């Protein structure tokens with residue numbers, strides 16, 4: 001499997017054999033770039049972020065732009081994620097944000113994350129994107145009594161300071177009304193949040209971008225990026241683009257050496273997803289699975305899951321540390337064991353799909369949407385970019401057009417460098433061991 005820290009190019013890489021790819025065709029690819037063209041803004045990457053940046057540049061700012069995608073739209077994380085549209089990105093809690101900056105900054109970020117979910121919801125309904133939107137609700141399951149106390153104080157904090165739409169569910173209420181989770185100690189429920197079919201959403205965005213006249217060049221990989229006299233020359237496998245500005249939306253699929261503003265500034269991490277066979281009514285009843293809301297737990301090494309419209313259970317968590325191990329079945333088997341422990345009634349249910357994908361983690365645990373010297377980027381969603389990528393694209397387009405964006409660290413500070421970047425995989429390996437130990441004792 002393509003490993004961004006090892007391979008030099010994401011061109012012509014294997015697509016994920018995901019449940020999503022199995023359930024909807026990608027359609028015909030747009031022509032690749034085969035000549036030299038000029039544009040105002042070149043956007044690298046045809047995932048949610050690249051497509052949404054293009055959309056808002058075109059409709060809100062009236063700026064000429066193109067999208068260049070190394071493979072066909074439907075290759076990157078946007079096509080292989082779990083489809084959780086959540087009010088959040090990065091890994092920082094609101095009290096941590098308030099401590100690092102102040103309460104008004106934490107509140108500003110909360111508002112951005114809330115707007116992100118509203119934005120995706122409005123895009124889906126205004127443009128009739130048929131992407132299997134599920135019911136509202138995001139459940140954060142406490143995996144220990146201590147985690148439950150932390151959820152209670154998080155709920156109290158969010159309600160007091162932000163008027164949040166959250167509520168605490170006791171262990172009994174969770175059991176009676178949502179699921180018979182064998183390890184849960186209760187949950188925090190946030191009303192704003194829902195599941196979607198991620199690939200259908202992506203293809204809906206692609207159609208939207210095409211409808212506003214933005215060219216998308218597929219199977220066109222940017223192999224070289226030369227900055228000359230204030231302009232940018234992007235060399236692709238068969239053509240070239242001369243642009244005034246470049247927006248880099250390649251996420252964790254960007255190769256190791258690409259542009260000095262991005263290189264060594266994020267950690268690509270594998271996330272792994274399994275999807276079971278369709279569950280019978282008897283099994284659903286035995287597992288007490290009554291909800292189609294999206295679910296995640298409070299572990300350091302989190303598991304996330306949801307019941308899909310055809311009664312399959314999607315279950316995800318961490319994958320391998322190194323890309324060369326990504327396809328090893330032991331990671332899917334580990335997820336199945338975790339699923340069995342939470343819902344023993346599913347122990348004999350078959351797994352029909354198992355795939356992985358890269359997420360990009362920033363060293364300071366938060367996304368950065370930044371532009372300097374004609375180079376813009378949006379990176380570091382830390383595994384929560386389905387909702388926020390639309391907001392990031394909107395803000396990136398404003399910033400490229402020279403319009404003000406909210407004065408928040410999300411938009412005002414560049415990605416920090418990862419220290420000892422050559423050893424980041426070993427750091428991740430050590431962190432996983434620490435996480436396993438901590439999750440088992442707390």
Ligand SMILES: Cc1cc2nc3c(=O)[nH]c(=O)nc-3n(C[C@H](O)[C@H](O)[C@H](O)COP(=O)(O)OP(=O)(O)OC[C@H]3O[C@@H](n4cnc5c(N)ncnc54)[C@H](O)[C@@H]3O)c2cc1C
Nearest residue numbers: 045047048049070076077078082084222250251357385386
């Ligand atoms: C298994 C998994 C589960 C996840 N689950 C969730 C979830 O439930 N909820 C959530 O909020 N987030 C989730 N995420 C994260 C989410 O999918 C991402 O944050 C989001 O899709 C990022 O979108 P993007 O457009 O920035 O990047 P991507 O969708 O990864 O797109 C980047 C694109 O850039 C292209 N590219 C890279 N380099 C070049 C180049 N040199 N030239 C041309 N093109 C290039 C790639 O081919 C790729 O198509 C998950 C991620 C994974 C992997």
